Amino acid sequence: MKKYTNTYIFLYITALVVVIAVVLTLVSTGLKPRRDRNRQAETYQQILRAAGHDIDRSKAVAAFANLAEPLTDDGQQYRVIFADGSKGTAIRLDGKGLWGPIWGYAVISEDGQTLKGISLDHKSETPGLGAKITEEAFLKSFKGKKLYDKDGNFVSVRVLKPGTSTEIAEENRVDAISGATITSRGVDEMLQGIKSDN
Numbered sequence: 001m002k003k004y005t006n007t008y009i010f011l012y013i014t015a016l017v018v019v020i021a022v023v024l025t026l027v028s029t030g031l032k033p034r035r036d037r038n039r040q041a042e043t044y045q046q047i048l049r050a051a052g053h054d055i056d057r058s059k060a061v062a063a064f065a066n067l068a069e070p071l072t073d074d075g076q077q078y079r080v081i082f083a084d085g086s087k088g089t090a091i092r093l094d095g096k097g098l099w100g101p102i103w104g105y106a107v108i109s110e111d112g113q114t115l116k117g118i119s120l121d122h123k124s125e126t127p128g129l130g131a132k133i134t135e136e137a138f139l140k141s142f143k144g145k146k147l148y149d150k151d152g153n154f155v156s157v158r159v160l161k162p163g164t165s166t167e168i169a170e171e172n173r174v175d176a177i178s179g180a181t182i183t184s185r186g187v188d189e190m191l192q193g194i195k196s197d198n
Contacts, residue, residue: 050107050119052083055077069087095190099124118142159188
């Protein structure tokens with residue numbers, strides 16, 4: 001059996017690590033355009049979904065060109081045409097869930113008074129609990145909710161446990177997800193930031 005010196009082993013491992021690093025870098029660089037296209041398609045699909053358009057991700061970029069346009073260079077606001085033909089603004093939302101970031105888009109009517117729709121996503125929320133923020137039943141509850149109270153004061157749309165904060169009118173609130181207090185609070189805090197963006 002052949003014995004290898006420590007120098008040989010060290011050089012062999014170093015060469016192997018360098019080769020693997022170069023291969024991984026080339027693969028990552030080669031896939032970057034595809035990753036960027038997929039990320040853009042996902043963003044456009046979220047915006048269009050919040051505006052009431054159910055469009056497959058593979059068709060989202062083409063549909064977006066007809067139904068929306070960026071209002072800011074940073075991707076924070078977009079003018080959109082809703083499924084009912086009216087127009088409004090989509091605003092990027094970013095927040096924290098229980099296990100990581102949560103994000104999405106709120107789509108607001110042209111007069112800035114009504115939440116027309118919302119789309120949310122997450123990185124690692126608990127399945128069956130916090131992950132419910134992406135489910136249609138939860139997202140539908142935001143549609144048509146008012147951002148201002150009857151006196152014209154901004155209150156946003158609050159995500160609250162049923163039976164709490166009776167001073168918040170029904171038109172300004174959505175029921176939180178049972179068992180997902182921290183994620184629901186994260187969504188509530190994101191929506192509170194709409195006024196500073198709008």
